[in-house]
Amino acid sequence: MKSHDGMTLIVKTxxxxxxxxxxxxxxxxxxxxxxxxxxxxxxxxxxxxxxxNVLLAFGHKFTGEWLKIPLLEKLESGSTLLxxxxxxxxxxxxxxxxxxxxxxxxxYHLFSAGTIPLLNIIIGVKVAMSLFLVVWVMAAFKIxxxxxx
Amino acid sequence: xxIYLMCFILFLVGFYGVxxxxxxxxxxxxxxxxxxxxxxxxxxxxxxxxxxxxxxEKGTSxxxxxxxxxxxxxxTSIVIELGITALLVALAVRLYGKYKTFxxxxxxxxxx
Amino acid sequence: MKVETKSRITVFILAAxxxxxxxxxxxxxxxxxxxxxxxxxxxxxxxxxITTTKQRGVPHRIIAAVRYFFNFxxxxxxxxxxVAFIVLHPMLPIKPGIVKIKTKLTKDSAITILTNSITLTxxxxxxxINPDSxxxxxxxxxxxxxxxDENTQQIGQRFEHILAEVFE
Amino acid sequence: MPVETWLTFVLGIMIIGSVVALELKDxxxxxxxxxxxxLGVSVAFLFLQAPDLAIVxxxxxxxxxxxxxxxxxxxxxHVETPSRINLYLSGITVIxxxxxxxxxxxxxKSLPVFGxxxxxxxxxxxxxxxxxxxxxxLVSSIILDYRAYDTLGEVTVLFTxxxxxxxxxxxxxxxxxxxx
Numbered sequence: 141m142k143s144h145d146g147m148t149l150i151v152k153t154x155x156x157x158x159x160x161x162x163x164x165x166x167x168x169x170x171x172x173x174x175x176x177x178x179x180x181x182x183x184x185x186x187x188x189x190x191x192x193n194v195l196l197a198f199g200h201k202f203t204g205e206w207l208k209i210p211l212l213e214k215l216e217s218g219s220t221l222l223x224x225x226x227x228x229x230x231x232x233x234x235x236x237x238x239x240x241x242x243x244x245x246x247x248y249h250l251f252s253a254g255t256i257p258l259l260n261i262i263i264g265v266k267v268a269m270s271l272f273l274v275v276w277v278m279a280a281f282k283i284x285x286x287x288x289x
Numbered sequence: 290x291x292i293y294l295m296c297f298i299l300f301l302v303g304f305y306g307v308x309x310x311x312x313x314x315x316x317x318x319x320x321x322x323x324x325x326x327x328x329x330x331x332x333x334x335x336x337x338x339x340x341x342x343x344x345x346e347k348g349t350s351x352x353x354x355x356x357x358x359x360x361x362x363x364x365t366s367i368v369i370e371l372g373i374t375a376l377l378v379a380l381a382v383r384l385y386g387k388y389k390t391f392x393x394x395x396x397x398x399x400x401x
Numbered sequence: 402m403k404v405e406t407k408s409r410i411t412v413f414i415l416a417a418x419x420x421x422x423x424x425x426x427x428x429x430x431x432x433x434x435x436x437x438x439x440x441x442x443x444x445x446x447x448x449x450x451i452t453t454t455k456q457r458g459v460p461h462r463i464i465a466a467v468r469y470f471f472n473f474x475x476x477x478x479x480x481x482x483x484v485a486f487i488v489l490h491p492m493l494p495i496k497p498g499i500v501k502i503k504t505k506l507t508k509d510s511a512i513t514i515l516t517n518s519i520t521l522t523x524x525x526x527x528x529x530i531n532p533d534s535x536x537x538x539x540x541x542x543x544x545x546x547x548x549x550d551e552n553t554q555q556i557g558q559r560f561e562h563i564l565a566e567v568f569e
Numbered sequence: 570m571p572v573e574t575w576l577t578f579v580l581g582i583m584i585i586g587s588v589v590a591l592e593l594k595d596x597x598x599x600x601x602x603x604x605x606x607x608l609g610v611s612v613a614f615l616f617l618q619a620p621d622l623a624i625v626x627x628x629x630x631x632x633x634x635x636x637x638x639x640x641x642x643x644x645x646x647h648v649e650t651p652s653r654i655n656l657y658l659s660g661i662t663v664i665x666x667x668x669x670x671x672x673x674x675x676x677x678k679s680l681p682v683f684g685x686x687x688x689x690x691x692x693x694x695x696x697x698x699x700x701x702x703x704x705x706x707l708v709s710s711i712i713l714d715y716r717a718y719d720t721l722g723e724v725t726v727l728f729t730x731x732x733x734x735x736x737x738x739x740x741x742x743x744x745x746x747x748x749x
Contacts, residue, residue, distance in 0.1 A: 149532045153513040156449040160442050164416050167438050168423055169624075174704035177344065177620040179712075181368055185628040190446075192635065220728050223721060238717040244703030248347050250430040253704035256713045259720070266724060267368065270731040271632060274375045277738045278382070278640060285386065292573060293677045294670075295580040299587060299606075301666045306591045309659045311651075314641055315591055318603050321633070322587045325610045328626075332617050333576070338684035342618040343707040345699055354707070355618045357698075358691040361711040363622055365723040371629045372730030378640045379734035 147197050155197040162190035170264035174253045180260040184267025191272045200279055209276065216269035219262050226255055226262070292333055299326035313381045313391040317374065324370045328363045335359040408451035413443045453508055456569060465566040476559055477522055484523040484542065498544040499528060502553040504535050504561060511568035512537075518560050525556060573683065575616050583609040600637045604630065621708045 166186030173179030195203045226238070233241035238255075245252030303326060306319025335356035343357040381391065388396050420435035455462065487495060506512050509532075516527040516537060524542040531537075539556060546552050586605035593599045607630035614623040651659075681687060694711055704710040712720050 149509060149530055150513050150516055150527075153509045156452070157510070159449060160412050160416060160446040161419065163446055164419060164438065164442050167441065168420070171434060171438070174706050174709045174713075176706065177342075177624055179364075179621065179625075179706070179709050181364060182621075182624045182628055185625075185632055189628070189632065192632075216731075217728070220724055223724055227717070227721065238714075238721070240702060240714050247345070247699060247703060248705055249428065250434055253702055253710070254714075256702065256704050256709060259713045259717065260709070263720070263724065266727070270727060271371070271375075274379070274731055274734050275636060275639065277735050278379070278636070281382065281738045282639075282643075290677065290683065292576050292580065292683055293680065294674065295577065295584065297670065297673065297677065299580065299584055301670060302584060302587045302591070305659075305662060305666055309655075309662050310591065311655075314596060314637075315599070317637075318590055318599060321603060322590070322606060325583075325606055328622075329580075329610050329613055332614060332619055332622065333683065334680070335686055336572070336617045336684060337686055337688070338572075340618060342620055343695065344620070345705040345707070354695050356686050356688050356691045357694060357707045357711055360619050360622055360708045361716060362719075363619075364625060364708065364712060365720060367622070367625055367629055369723060369726050369730070371633055372727045372734075374633055375636060376730045376734045376737070378636055379737045382640050383737050 151197045155193055159190055159194055162193065163187055166190060166264075166268070170260055171250070171257065173260040174256045175248065175250070180263030181267055183260075184264040185271060187264070187268040188271040188275075191268070192275055195272075195275065195279065200283060203276075209273075212269050212273060215265055216273060219266040219269070223259065223262050223266075226258060230255075293330070296326050296330045296333060299329075311392050311394050313384065313393060316393070317377045317381065320377070321370070321374060324366070328366055328370075331359045331363050404451060404454060405448050408449070409443050409447035412447040412450045413439050416442045457566070462567050465563055469560070469563040469567055472563055473518055473521075473560065476518075480522040480524050487524075487542065494543075496543050497541065499538055499540050500544060500546075500552045500556070501549055502537050502539060502557045503549055504537060504553075504557055506535070506561065506564060506568070508568045511564050514568075515557070515560055515564055519556060572616055576613060579609050579613050579616070583613075596641055597638070600634060600641070603637075604634050607633065619708075621706070 166183045168183075169178035169186060170180055170183030173183070191203070191207065194206065228237070230239035230241050231237055233239070240254040240256070242254040242258075244254050251257075300323055303319045303322035306322065307316055310316055310319065335358070337353060337355055340353040340355045343354045343360070384396060385391060388399050390396065416439035417435055420439060421432070424431040424435065426432065487493070504512065504515060506515060512530070512532075512535075516530060519525050519537070519539060520527045526540040527537060528540050529538045537557070539552075541556075545555060583606045586602050586609065590599045590602035590606065593602060607626065611623050611626040611630065614620075614626055694707060694715060698707045698710045698715075699705065702710040702714045704714070
């Protein structure tokens with residue numbers, strides 16, 4: 141078995157059964173960033189680690205079919221643009237760049253704090269995609285090197 | 290005072306590694322150490338004795354809280370550090386692919 | 402029903418339940434967000450959860466799983482006492498070695514549980530697995546038999562017949 | 570026990586870990602030793618009442634270790650023994666660094682004492698943050714509301730760094746192009 145074909149059956153089975161839980165936990169951390177410790181940065185890394193788990197367990201080819209890498213690249217660049225768009229909308233609605241223009245809501249509730257959860261989600265997507273893509277490209281580079289030898 | 294100085298020692302260890310090591314991997318690791326010590330120093334500087342973490346909780350009212358501003362700055366700094374580490378690792382892997390060594394003196398010699 | 406649809410529905414229900422356990426269920430905002438996020442997780446990673454069809458019904462499998470749990474506990478106590486006896490014995494009568502056993506289980510999850518159970522019981526440790534020929538290599542603290550069949554009888558059969566009822 | 574004692578302990582472990590990481594010959598051991606330093610920073614953040622940072626530091630440390638191991642572990646890595654001139658140079662560097670350390674002690678004495686920060690701007694954030702932004706987590710309200718412009722810059726820097734890494738890894742070298 142080649143090294144980039146993934147690991148043994150046991151690792152594959154456990155990954156298969158647990159990957160949804162890790163992704164859900166990452167989303168929980170992102171969405172509750174304005175209420176509890178965490179936020180876009182931490183949750184993004186959790187999601188990236190879930191994808192990385194699949195990449196390490198199942199190998200390069202399977203993950204490529206599952207995740208649609210070109211879409212991830214577009215999400216990665218698009219989220220930066222989206223961040224700026226949310227900021228620019230602040231100029232129209234509240235008078236300054238990145239102003240908090242959505243209704244604040246009441247404290248300690250999920251839908252509160254205006255643009256903060258929105259920006260948290262954008263940052264989470266950005267961090268998750270970019271960190272996963274680095275490892276992805278690194279793995280692809282390694283496979284290319286091995287094929288040449 | 291002792292804690293500030295120990296943090297500075299950690300920074301100097303990283304600095305020593307950047308100056309004297311000839312190995313690309315060790316240089317990347319020393320840069321990471323310098324980053325850790327800087328982050329830790331900022332947070333140590335912001336600590337207030339007996340204070341609460343800066344997150345409000347339902348049903349409790351806390352008056353004294355830790356300084357949240359350095360925490361926000363360090364949060365972004367950690368992320369940037371990881372990005373820079375990834376960039377450096379990519380460069381090191383590329384250089385290894387071309388010159389088959391991690392030794393920077395040899396790489397310099399090969400460049401001519 | 403197709404296997405993939407079934408898997409996605411299971412993941413959706415499980416994700417919603419986990420979300421309600423993590424948050425306050427009385428808050429309707431959390432409930433809405435939980436349902437949306439469960440849908441997102443289902444779309445993203447829903448198709449891995451179940452990959453094969455099982456013959457028996459769910460209640461029978463749950464009863465078998467409970468039976469398996471107690472059986473596993475009993476085997477674990479026996480193995481613990483055995484290993485403690487070996488360790489405390491002044492002569493230290495160990496006879497370590499790696500043995501090969503064959504399994505009749507076909508499902509991936511069943512093999513995973515079997516190998517993990519073998520690893521968790523003291524004295525035996527799963528080293529490697531060959532998924533094509535269904536062979537498991539095990540490191541034992543005390544090797545009794547030399548043939549594959551005898552080893553299968555001693556190590557694998559303890560768990561295998563109940564696991565077959567749970568997963569096949 | 571006071572926080573200072575714990576922090577001194579954690580920092581001592583981190584200093585030992587960093588020296589070990591720089592001096593070990595084996596690459597895997599060096600990367601694991603850098604893990605000691607990073608996780609020590611995470612623990613120190615917890616002692617300093619910064620749970621946000623502890624989570625983020627912990628996760629990013631794990632990711633950094635995975636990247637480093639995945640990139641460097643299979644290379645045939647061997648360190649040559651340093652020549653005598655290099656040993657002399659390291660000795661001189663250590664002496665210079667010790668001198669710098671001794672001369673920097675007065676600077677650290679002039680800083681505020683540990684546990685009593687100035688907090689001129691941030692007191693405003695603490696008093697009005699929850700009312701003005703509606704977020705219970707004040708760190709999050711600062712990075713995404715009061716200082717969101719900083720975060721935009723940070724996202725741009727991350728974007729550029731990752732783009733650089735992707736470009737460096739994806740570009741085909743000249744010799745490979747000629748072969749094909």
